[in-house]
Amino acid sequence: MSAPSSDRAAEQQRARFDSATAALDPPFALVDLDALDANAADLERRAAGKPLRVASKSVRNRTVLRRVLARPGFAGVLAYSLAEGLWLAGGEDPVSTDVVIGYPSADRTALRRLAGDESAAARLTLMIDSVDQLDLVDAVVPPSARPSLRICLDVDASLRAAGGRVHVGVRRSPVHTVEQAAALAREVVARPGFALVGLMAYEAQIAGVQDDPAGRRWRGAAVRRMQALSGRELAGRRAAVVDAVSAVAPLEFVNGGGTGSVERTSAEDAVTEVAAGSGLYSPVLFDGYRSFTARPAAFFAVPVTRLPAPGTVTVAGGGWIASGPPGSDRLPLPTYPAGLRRLPAEGVGEVQTPLRGPGAVGLHVGDRVWFRHAKAGELCEHVDVLHALSGDALVDPFPTYRGEGRSFG
Incomplete structure (x- = not known):
């Protein structure tokens, strides 16, 4: 049976991101122009x-x-x-x-x-x-x-x-x-x-x-x-x-x-x-609106570092938690490959995050997992640049406030 169109689209997007950033070592953030x-x-x-x-x-x-x-x-x-x-x-x-x-x-x-x-x-x-x-x-x-x-x-x-x-x-x-x-x-x-x-x-x-x-x-x-x-x-x-x-x-x-x-x-x-x-980057908190459907434009990648059990992988870091009332909606969402979910008992961690699901099949140590942040600009507080993707190729990176040595609380 062929994969549903949404799964195929996710696979294509993941391949696009992975190919364009193959020379980069995660963690890093990407903006899809x-x-x-x-x-x-x-x-x-x-x-x-x-x-x-x-x-x-x-x-x-x-x-x-x-x-x-x-x-x-x-x-x-x-x-x-x-x-x-x-x-x-x-x-x-x-x-x-x-x-x-x-x-x-x-x-x-x-x-x-x-x-x-x-x-x-x-x-x-x-x-x-x-x-x-x-x-x-x-x-x-x-x-x-x-x-x-x-x-x-x-x-x-x-x-x-x-x-x-x-x-x-x-x-x-x-x-x-x-x-x-x-x-x-x-x-x-x-x-x-x-x-x-x-x-x-x-x-x-x-x-x-x-x-x-x-x-x-x-x-x-x-x-x-x-x-x-x-x-x-x-x-x-x-x-x-x-x-x-x-x-x-x-x-x-x-x-x-x-x-x-x-x-x-x-x-x-x-x-x-x-x-x-927020609608420019379209973070996770803006997925559930009837009046519009924006395209996710900002992501971050982290590497797989462990394979602790069948159907489970562990990535380095990942705990880029958004501000607001504590809850699962403030956690970053594993997006590519599709079919990954957080473990409720562990959530996302400062130094590592375990993930489980069918998306873990075929992942190896050194592969990357792509996340979306829950809130928009807060992603930039974790990185010095947004690697900018235009079409299928990277262009010059975009320095974040942090990368320009600025912090405004």
Whole structure:
């Protein structure tokens, strides 16, 4: 009997990867540029004309960021730290001259650098959700000693029900209501040394939660109901917030969404741009969505070092575990050869990982096993370069943040 088409495709992909990287010794990471470009094009299609601001935490590679930002549908970076943003926007050849810092910063050194550089102050936008964060900036560098700093308000996009007793989403900003957003906007505008230019509301419960997880039919149905309810509530509240804040100060941009919500978020008139990043590499946590099917573009390879029992192999390392709530969905997924699974009693290890299943048949010491990481950019924290595959051949490797000697936490 011939192998199913999915098995044949997996065998072909494995052979493609193995052949192209035959001269490399694992462990190493690979980015498939054909898949990356296809994913970028699909994000543009889903955004339906709204610009996409690339989330750098999900990429962590300047070469990839430049490649994506050269596309017509992408504009600007959503950075995850101020020090990172200064690096990306600085120098004679910046990655971007439009960098929004996605999280409030308490990095006093970076704040001093920002306040001491008029060019950086014009290129970067700080995120705030309370007056305390403005106070910190003023304490580091008073308004009289710095250029005006660009400010974006972070508005809570979570779903709150039952009088606030039920909270669905992440714990981010304390600013939830229209009144709270307008009040904070007035505080920013009233203070010297700040210019209110943007607003962000990230709906993690929609953009970052699988609505069709494999083998979990009832959970998927429940998630879809929650997301439909949350989406309707947020669309109305976000529009009202934008109207209220715009009455205080004209906004240059309103950012929302993420890879899992591009269509829904871009359809809102109040939103001017959508954030996305994970959909470029398409890690395991983004496999279970109904609205899109991305192509896995980032992988890492580790070598087989033991054959402890029939139908079982052990690979070196493999324990590249993703952040978030502890669980099996945070573990890397053995992908090629197909038919490998982790041992529940051992999981993935710091120095070795046992794997079992029909995919182990035919593997020998020195062969490689290909994994996919659970989250996108965190893969780059383990390697100095992404080996870039175009077609069937490697091109020049893409240095990661780590490979360029940068670490931003």
